Amino acid sequence: DAKTTQPNSMESNEEEPVHLPCNHSTISGTDYIHWYRQLPSQGPEYVIHGLTSNVNNRMASLAIAEDRKSSTLILHRATLRDAAVYYCILSPSQAGTALIFGKGTTLSVSS
Amino acid sequence: SQTIHQWPATLVQPVGSPLSLECTVEGTSNPNLYWYRQAAGRGLQLLFYSVGIGQISSEVPQNLSASRPQDRQFILSSKKLLLSDSGFYLCAWSGEPANYGYTFGSGTRLTVV
Numbered sequence: 001d002a003k004t005t006q007p008n009s010m011e012s013n014e015e016e017p018v019h020l021p022c023n024h025s026t027i028s029g030t031d032y033i034h035w036y037r038q039l040p041s042q043g044p045e046y047v048i049h050g051l052t053s054n055v056n057n058r059m060a061s062l063a064i065a066e067d068r069k070s071s072t073l074i075l076h077r078a079t080l081r082d083a084a085v086y087y088c089i090l091s092p093s094q095a096g097t098a099l100i101f102g103k104g105t106t107l108s109v110s111s
Numbered sequence: 112s113q114t115i116h117q118w119p120a121t122l123v124q125p126v127g128s129p130l131s132l133e134c135t136v137e138g139t140s141n142p143n144l145y146w147y148r149q150a151a152g153r154g155l156q157l158l159f160y161s162v163g164i165g166q167i168s169s170e171v172p173q174n175l176s177a178s179r180p181q182d183r184q185f186i187l188s189s190k191k192l193l194l195s196d197s198g199f200y201l202c203a204w205s206g207e208p209a210n211y212g213y214t215f216g217s218g219t220r221l222t223v224v
Contacts, residue, residue: 034212034213036213038155041199041218041220042217042218043201043203043215043216043217043218044155044201044203044213044215045215046212046213046214049212096143096205097143098143098145098157098160098170099145099157099203099213100157101147101154101155101156101157102154103154104154
């Protein structure tokens with residue numbers, strides 16, 4: 001599986017935008033970029049996923065570099081409830097293969 | 112709508128005892144099913160995945176086994192638990208259309224004593 005590199009931790013203030021980076025220089029042309037987050041003592045929660053174009057949903061935006069070797073998850077206005085571990089994962093399928101989780105980025109949000 | 116049920120939420124078992132964790136999915140057919148484990152302070156480790164009834168792929172050699180007796184039922188078992196089997200066990204499913212992504216259950220926290 002293609003690997004991703006994320007910072008171990010990031011900090012943010014409430015109501016400020018947060019940009020969570022992910023490097024995936026060995027991504028293949030058919031790999032999807034998935035983002036999940038895990039709150040303490042809970043299972044991971046789907047955030048967003050994309051292939052080539054930027055994606056927006058009610059939770060976040062996903063900005064994908066033109067060469068697809070990096071991507072950024074954007075939380076437009078962080079809240080205390082956004083404090084979680086965020087995982088950037090590559091997968092050759094949107095939903096047909098197992099997701100392999102790395103260590104992710106622990107996001108702390110301060111009031 | 113699709114839902115995933117996982118139970119029990121917490122479990123304390125003695126070393127050497129058997130284990131059976133059950134996961135069921137509702138509202139979809141022929142889902143891909145997964146078992147993950149998260150040891151304390153560690154990342155999520157894929158244990159098993161299944162693309163259909165009776166089809167199980169094991170990712171890590173271990174003291175555990177999985178079975179899929181029905182389309183939307185996935186069971187994680189052990190004949191004799193070890194202390195190292197303690198952790199947070201998560202079931203997940205995925206399927207088409209792909210916009211649903213992967214959905215995780217609420218997890219079972221297993222403590223082997």
